[in-house]
Amino acid sequence: MILVTGGAGFIGANFVLDWLRQSDEPVVNLDALTYAGNLENLASLAGDDRHTFVKGDICDRELVDSLLATYQPRAIVHFAAESHVDRSIHAPGEFMRTNVTGTFTLLESARAHWMALADDAKGAFRFHHVSTDEVYGSLGPGDPAFTETKTYEPNSPYSASKAASDHLVRAWHHTYGLPVTTSNCSNNYGPYHFPEKLIPLMIANALAGKQLPVYGDGMQVRDWLYVTDHCSAIRAVLESGKPGEVYNVGGWNEKPNIEIVKTLCALLDELKPDAAGSYSRLITYVTDRPGHDRRYAIDARKIERDLGWRPAETFDTGIRKTVEWYLANQAWVANVQSGAYRDWVEKNYAER
Ligand code: NAD
Numbered sequence: 001m002i003l004v005t006g007g008a009g010f011i012g013a014n015f016v017l018d019w020l021r022q023s024d025e026p027v028v029n030l031d032a033l034t035y036a037g038n039l040e041n042l043a044s045l046a047g048d049d050r051h052t053f054v055k056g057d058i059c060d061r062e063l064v065d066s067l068l069a070t071y072q073p074r075a076i077v078h079f080a081a082e083s084h085v086d087r088s089i090h091a092p093g094e095f096m097r098t099n100v101t102g103t104f105t106l107l108e109s110a111r112a113h114w115m116a117l118a119d120d121a122k123g124a125f126r127f128h129h130v131s132t133d134e135v136y137g138s139l140g141p142g143d144p145a146f147t148e149t150k151t152y153e154p155n156s157p158y159s160a161s162k163a164a165s166d167h168l169v170r171a172w173h174h175t176y177g178l179p180v181t182t183s184n185c186s187n188n189y190g191p192y193h194f195p196e197k198l199i200p201l202m203i204a205n206a207l208a209g210k211q212l213p214v215y216g217d218g219m220q221v222r223d224w225l226y227v228t229d230h231c232s233a234i235r236a237v238l239e240s241g242k243p244g245e246v247y248n249v250g251g252w253n254e255k256p257n258i259e260i261v262k263t264l265c266a267l268l269d270e271l272k273p274d275a276a277g278s279y280s281r282l283i284t285y286v287t288d289r290p291g292h293d294r295r296y297a298i299d300a301r302k303i304e305r306d307l308g309w310r311p312a313e314t315f316d317t318g319i320r321k322t323v324e325w326y327l328a329n330q331a332w333v334a335n336v337q338s339g340a341y342r343d344w345v346e347k348n349y350a351e352r
Pocket residue numbers: 005006007008009010011012030031032033034035036037038056057058059078079080081082083084098102130131132133162184185186187188189194
């Protein structure tokens with residue numbers, strides 16, 4: 001079996017669902033259920049004994065030790081993190097605790113567990129660290145896309161905390177020999193994306209007739225990847241990635257934010273026309289994010305060359321599926337926005 005951290009969040013939940021669609025190998029899912037963790041994302045796994053959910057903190061060494069001892073996973077896939085740049089600007093402390101101390105705690109627990117394994121199991125064990133392209137910093141318009149050897153130049157508290165965690169993972173391999181792999185992925189989009197991030201926020205606001213707040217001039221560029229393509233990349237790294245290696249994952253899909261917002265408006269105009277006119281009437285330019293990175297772009301040739309991975313979705317197919325998912329799952333968005341998804345959690349865990 002494998003141990004996943006942060007499997008109730010956006011990418012982690014998609015990964016767990018996808019994993020169990022592709023194989024019967026059980027998953028233990030450790031998640032603290034912060035505001036970003038939502039068990040409704042995993043509702044389709046109710047009663048499925050291949051999935052074991054554990055509510056807990058990756059900073060809790062005793063808990064992590066006991067999970068490794070009990071379940072003896074062959075791999076850890078580490079998603080748990082504070083992930084929103086704007087929140088990191090307002091309150092960086094939790095980013096340092098979860099992203100840095102939490103990763104350190106997991107590495108130490110994994111190292112103790114791994115050291116005690118028999119030779120065969122030791123060779124097969126993997127610690128996969130899920131990271132971001134934001135650690136590399138910001139590109140100018142003509143700069144080449146990020147390769148795995150690009151210098152780290154993180155600019156936000158979020159990216160600095162992820163950069164720190166990447167360095168810890170690297171050091172645990174070089175110093176202790178822990179068999180780690182790291183993937184640095186570009187911006188994901190798709191189902192179960194928390195509506196504080198650009199794409200789900202714009203869809204939710206448009207449907208509610210609210211303003212669509214574009215930061216600055218809207219010409220910042222991100223490289224978008226459909227979330228299940230990120231999941232397949234992680235599976236490929238787990239299967240045949242080399243310990244100590246880093247793999248950049250991206251969709252070859254650079255787009256300025258304003259183009260994303262206009263595409264969403266056009267799709268909504270087609271799929272759910274509004275009598276008041278095109279949703280693009282709601283686009284509003286607002287004050288820019290402090291220290292806003294101008295451009296990210298991933299050079300994903302290494303993972304294609306070494307592991308044969310390529311994204312299955314184009315931006316056109318992925319973004320249409322995403323808008324269709326949000327239209328079909330407006331109750332999910334409403335529960336997140338009202339906080340109702342937390343009621344079930346409180347009811348379920350209050351007496352434990
Ligand atoms: P998310 O914010 O949607 O989910 C994070 C999950 O981690 C939540 O379920 C939360 O409850 C859990 N968590 C937070 N602190 C925890 C703690 N101390 N202990 C246990 N669980 C905790 O994030 P996401 O967008 O799904 O991102 C997942 C990972 O992928 C992160 O490491 C992020 O840096 C990385 N990543 C994200 C993107 C993206 O576009 N979203 C791109 C590249 C890399």
